[in-house]
Amino acid sequence: MMQDLREKTKIIMIVVALAFVGLMVFEWGMDISGTSVGAQTGELGRVNGEPISQQAFMLAQQELTQQAQQSGRQLTPEERREIDDAAFNQVVNDILIGQELRRRGIQASNAEIVHAARWSPHPDLMQNELFLTDGRFDINKYQAYLNSPSANEELLLQLEQYYRQMIPRNKLVRQVSAGA
Incomplete structure (x- = not known):
């Protein structure tokens, strides 16, 4: 044989x-x-018919990698795989939450965004030395900055985007917690 x-x-x-x-x-x-169609369109998959974009995944992956590297050490291959999994799960969760927000018709009004920006500063801004007095966050300095003509327009747009995403999510959490 x-x-x-x-x-x-x-x-x-x-x-x-x-x-x-x-x-x-x-x-x-x-x-x-036809298995490589997703690669051509920039899709990694679909959630209830909505595409998971490669760009959204890469952005989430980049943010998580930067957070993990803040300790100053190199990431192991296992940690990189965990970051990839976490980034993918984050994008899928964002899509699912967005779908549920649309289904329930939950949105943030401009007035809600302005109120949140004025009275609930982003956590990163609460650590910014520009808004500290004696090492503690000073809401008056923060609000004066928001009202000043020298306020960074890009920062204000980022704040608006942040609150436009977070306010509806908080409303959804409250509705789900209340059993609605």
Whole structure:
């Protein structure tokens, strides 16, 4: 039996080589199965028909990686895989929450955004030295900055975007907690 196998090695190698060439041409080149459509459109998958964009995943991945690297050490391959999983789960959760917000018609009004920006500063801003007095956050300095013409417009737009996302999410949490 081994002798027969040795005699047919050349034929077996030719069949394997042809199968590999066929795989390269028909599957990878022509994409007969259509499995690489997501790669072409920038989609990693879909959640209830809504695409998971590669861009959203990469942004979440980048943010989580930066947070993990704040300790100043290199990440292990296992930690990188965990970050990838967490980023993907975060994007999926964001899509699901967005779908539920739309289903329930939950939004944030401009007045709610202004009120939240004035009275509930972003946690990062509460650590900013610009708004500290004697090492403690000073709401008056913060509000004076928001009212000043020298306020950074990009920062104000980021604050608006933050509250436009967070206020509806908080409303959803309250509704779910109340059993609605």
